């Protein structure tokens with residue numbers, strides 16, 4: 001069973017094509033992280049699922065129901081999706097318990113509300129009002145409220161963007177655990193690659209309204225389809241093929257570069273953890289950035305290309321030191337468009 005299916009979905013706002021022929025599936029119980037830069041269509045995709053606006057082409061299915069195909073357009077309240085947004089839209093004049101029970105339209109509302117508050121660890125706050133809660137607490141309540149009517153799919157649109165870094169990782173992990181324990185499939189929108197890598201069973205990368213890659217976090221991080229995905233998912237250096245010999249072991253790993261990449265404009269993507277620095281010659285440490293647990297060195301290769309290299313903080317190297325850049329055994333460069 002699939003929880004959600006997008007089949008060639010297009011959505012326009014005037015001349016802007018916000019979703020451009022998007023096809024995508026989410027399996028039951030799966031959490032899909034949807035990432036991409038601002039304006040790429042993430043919120044439009046969620047709103048299309050929720051039924052906040054109709055799409056202009058294609059079909060959206062939730063479970064085995066068509067919810068939008070241009071003819072059928074199920075209203076939002078009949079789609080059985082839960083929504084959590086960045087700006088936690090709790091009702092200010094309702095208590096926490098009443099907020100959570102709000103979407104349950106029968107006499108189980110109170111019981112269900114307390115059940116959900118227990119799930120998110122907010123039972124003690126049931127009688128409070130939204131303005132008496134911290135940002136993280138409000139997001140837990142928003143989650144409880146979205147879960148109370150037993151949605152078939154949860155949609156989260158940058159739900160933690162307003163929380164500070166430490167709190168955010170904790171609330172994020174709690175939310176993911178709750179989604180998993182209730183076996184609720186979810187689309188989790190974020191513009192943060194760390195969030196995406198941490199929460200997604202799979203990641204879909206969106207660019208200009210198009211899905212450019214869908215895969216597990218490991219696939220998307222280590223085998224990006226292009227340079228855009230490579231850069232978006234994490235820090236990387238790009239070494240032109242012509243300079244491959246400047247990194248020790250790189251040319252060996254590639255075999256014959258000419259055979260691998262006939263096009264001269266292609267490059268090798270190297271993550272900072274791909275490169276080790278050894279005593280030697282041929283490269284020089286140009287810059288050192290302290291990151292707490294590690295140093296990140298920028299190393300200038302003989303041909304003028306630069307790579308980055310992470311190194312434990314206990315083994316610092318001075319800027320200006322001559323070194324040899326070595327491909328770490330087991331790491332393989334990815335070939336991308338130059």
Ligand code: ADP
Pocket residue numbers: 013016017018036037038039040041042043044045
């Ligand atoms: P994201 O959530 O990835 O930042 P959005 O889905 O909000 O991106 O927007 C995608 C594109 O569609 C942008 O170019 C945005 O300006 C446009 N857009 C979104 N909503 C509307 C709207 N209601 N009216 C006009 N243009 C819109």
Ligand code: MG
Pocket residue numbers: 042043044
């Ligand atoms: Mg958005």
